[in-house]
Amino acid sequence: MNTLRTWARDLALGVRFAFGGGREGWTRTTLTGTGVGLGVALLLLTTALPGALTARNERGDARSPLTASTTDGPRADSLLLASGNTTYRGMDIDGSLVFAEGPRAPVPPGLEKVPGAGELAVSPALDELMRSADGKLLRERLDGRITEVIRDTGLVGPGELLFYLGSDKLPEAGPADHRVQRVTGFGSTVEAQRLDPVLMLMVVLTFVALLMPVAVFIAAAVRFGGERRDRRLAALRLVGADGRMVRRIAGGEALAGSVLGLVLGAGFFLIGRRLVGNLTVEQRSVFPADLDPTPWLAVLVTVAVPAAAVAVTLFALRGVVIEPLGVVRTAKPRKRRVWWRLLLPLGGAALLAPLMGRGNDSGYFNQWQVSGGVVLLLFGITALLPWLLERFVGRMSGGPVSWQLAVRRLQVGSGAAARLVNGIAVAVAGAIALQMLFAGVEGDYTKDTGEDPGRASVSVLMHSGTESRVNALAQEISGTRGISQTVPLTTFDAAHRIPSPDRRIPVTAGTCDALREVAVLDSCEDGDAFVLTGSASPAAGTYGYTAEPGDRLYAGNMMGYEDGTPDAEKAVQWTLPAAARTVASREDPLGRLRTGLLVTPAAAPKGVKVAQSAQIFVQLEDSVPDAVDRVRTAAFRADPFATAMTLKATRQAGPYSTIRVGLFFGATGVLVLIGASLLVSQLEQLRERRKLLSSLVAFGTKRSTLSLSVLWQTALPIGLGLGLAAAVGIGLGSVLMRMAGRPVRIDWASVAGMTGAGAGVVALVTLLSLPPLLRLMRPDGLRTE
Structure with a gap:
C-alpha cells in the first residue's frame, strides 16, 4: 500500500509540474499532447472502422429484396421491382424500377412512399450530381420527376448514388420475366461469403502495418522535451529527491501529456469523423454517425496510452544518471549494442517461417502468429535504426560548416533524430511489404475476361425483344455523336419438335455485317443462312445441338404448352433454307464462340x-467525350432493362478490390499523421535548440548555413531510415509472398514509390519548419527567465 501511495504521490507531482511549470511547461505538455492526440485520433478511427463497415452491410441488407417474402399474384401489399443499375462517367449508380400493386405495397427503406409512374427518388449525392452542370446526360437518362430524396436509413453511405424510378411498364412484363420480382417486404438474411485465407491474411497485415506507425509515433511523442526535462530533474535532486522519485515524477509529466493527448485525440477524432463523411474514395463512403468506436477497444486505448507513456519514459531513463549537478547524458554516451536488436527481426522471421508455402490450400493462417511476426519485424526497425545512425555518423568528419554542424549534433545525441524517423520508416517498410504482396497475388484475383475492347467498346444486352426493336435501337445509337459502328444481333431458340425443354438450337439473326462478327463468312447476301461448325460448344446439353439444311423446325418459345401458353407466344414453324452453308465460328467481342445457326x-x-x-x-470514337454515356442514355431510355456493359480485357475480384481501397483509406490517414507528427516533433526539437541557434547567429554564423545544417540533420537520419525500411520491407514482402504460395518477385516500382512518398513527406515538413526556424534565430532567443 505504501508503494502505491508513493507512486501516486510522485506521479501527481509530475502532473503538477507539467501543468504548473509556466509557459515552458505548458508548451512542452501541449506539444506532447498534440503528438499523442494525433495518434489517438487515428487509433479511434481505426477501432471505429469495423463498426462502420458492419453498419454499411446492415443498411444494404435491409433494402435488399433477395430473400424478401414473395407472392404469386398481385395483392394489396405487393410491389413489383426490377434492377435499373447504370453507370455514368465511370461511376456506378444503383437503381430500381418499382410499381406498387396495392395501397399497402412495401416502401423501400429511406422513402416515405413508393414512387409513382414517372416519379424519381434519388440519394442526396445523386441529386447533387443531376443538378450540376456535369449531370446533363444523366438527367436525360433518368428523365423522371424528382419527388423525394432518400434518407440516410436507405443508404449505405452519404456519397452513394442510388435511385428508385416508378415505372408502369413492370406490370406488362410481370414476374414471369426473370428480371422482375414481386415482393411484400425488404430485408436480406444472406450471410456474407468468408474471405479466402490469402485475402484474410491481407486484411490482418493491412491493420498491423497501418497501426504500427501510430504506436511508434505515440511512443516518440511522450518523449518530447527530453533534454530540458532531465535538467529539471537534476534540479529536483538538489532539493532532496532520490533517483527513483525523479523518474516517477518524469513519468507523471508524461502521464499529463498523454491524458491531454487523449482529450485532444477525442477532439481530433470528432473533427476527423465529420470530415470522413465528406470523403468518397472509389465510390465508398461512411456516415459519420457510424464511426462509433467499439466500447471495449476505446477503453483499451484510454488505458493503454497513459500506461505506455509512463512505461516508455521510465524505459528511456533507465540508463540516465540524474545527479544534483547535472545529467550524465551530456558525457560521451556508451556505444549501443546490436545483438539484442537483431533478436527482434529474427524472432519475427521465426514466427512467420512455418507459414511459408501455404497459400489458399492449407486453411486459414493463425492471425496471432502472423500479427506477432510482422510486429516484431517492423519493431526491429525502431531498434536497429539508432544503432545504425550512431555507427554511420560516428565515422564522419570534415566538410562544409553546415555539414559539420549537422554531423556533430548527431554525434552528440542521435536518439532524438532516430525517434523522428522511426515512425515513417516503419510506415514505409509496411507499405512496401503490402505492395509486394498485393502485386504478387494480383494475378490470382484478376480474371482474363476474353473480351476484345478493340472490336467493341460497349455491349448493350436487352435480354428479350423483337428484331425490329433491336434494329431500331441500334439505328438510334448509331446516329449518336461519337459512335463509329453498331452491330445488332438477336438470338432465339429453335427445335425439331415442341415442347422442347432440351435439345434446343440457338439461332442468331442479323445483317451480313453483323454476322461477320461471330462467324467466318467468305460471302453473304440477305436471304442466306449458315450452320456453325468447327467450334466447341460453351454450353453442354440443352444448347449443344444443330440442324441440317432443309430441316423443318419450330422457332420461338419451346416451353409452356402444357400450361396453355397464349398463341402469340407460341413457336412458329420454319424451314432452314436448303442452301444453308457450313461456316466456322469466330469469337465475338465478348470472347464467346457461338453454336447453332446464323440467318440473315x-x-x-x-x-x-x-x-x-x-x-x-x-x-466508340475515342476522340469524342461522353460517347459511352450517350450510348447508355439511349439504351436506358429505349429499355430501362437494357444492360450497357463496358468491355474490359481483365476484371478484378470484388473482395480484392475492396481490400485495396481499404488500404488506400488507411494509408491516407497514416500519411496525414506522419506529416503532422513530424512537423510537431521538428518544431519541438527546434524549440529546444533556440538558445544555441541564437548564439550561433550572434557569433556571425550565416542563417543559410544554419538552415542547411537543420536540413542535413533531417536528411541523414531519413536517408538511413528509408534505406533500412526498404531492406526490411523487401524482406518482409518476400516472406509474405512465400506464405501466400507465390514466387518471390520484387516490385521495384512500388519500392521506389513508397520510399519516394516517405521522402516527399519529410521534404514538405522540412519546408514548413523553415519559417519557425528563421524566427528562432533572432537575438531575443538568448533571453532567459
Missing part, C-alpha cells in the same frame, strides 16, 4: 415473339 433477315422465321436475347455491339 430475309431467311429468318417471321412472327417469332419470344427471343432468348438481343444484343448490340457498339464501337
